[in-house]
Amino acid sequence: MGLEKIHEYKKxxxxxSAELSEISGVSLGTLNKILSGATxxxxxxxxxxxxxxLGLSLDDFDDNSQKIINEPTxxxxxxxxxxxxxxxxxxxxxxxxxxxxxxD
Numbered sequence: 001m002g003l004e005k006i007h008e009y010k011k012x013x014x015x016x017s018a019e020l021s022e023i024s025g026v027s028l029g030t031l032n033k034i035l036s037g038a039t040x041x042x043x044x045x046x047x048x049x050x051x052x053x054l055g056l057s058l059d060d061f062d063d064n065s066q067k068i069i070n071e072p073t074x075x076x077x078x079x080x081x082x083x084x085x086x087x088x089x090x091x092x093x094x095x096x097x098x099x100x101x102x103x104d
Contacts, residue, residue, distance in 0.1 A: 003037060005061060009054040013080065023079050024049040052076065 010020055017035065021028040026049050033039040034046070044058075051058055055072035072080075081096070088096070 003035060005056060006035060006050060006054065009056060013054065014084070015053075015080070019083060020050065020053060023076075023083060024053045026050060053079075 010017070015023075017031055018028055020026075021031045024031075026034075026046050030039070030042075030046060031050070034042050034050075047058060047061055050056075051060065052073075053076055055076065085093075
């Protein structure tokens with residue numbers, strides 16, 4: 001069902017399960033059941049919420065479909081930074097600012 005994608009992108013974005021739960025609105029218990037494989041067929045709305053935060057589409061959860069990577073929205077990035085800003089070092093904050101200001 002693409003559990004590896006959730007784990008991969010959660011790690012790539014530096015999110016804990018608790019943070020992904022908070023940002024997506026999916027309860028931590030439900031998220032943990034999905035991540036452990038205990039829930040074999042999660043609700044569509046639950047997957048949409050997780051996918052939105054991770055910058056993925058529902059197709060990314062389908063192991064048989066072509067993989068297309070969607071970029072996170074501005075709101076997703078803003079939520080991620082706002083929920084983690086106190087954890088960032090000064091160097092990480094400066095790196096984020098440099099990235100945002102770059103022309104690339």
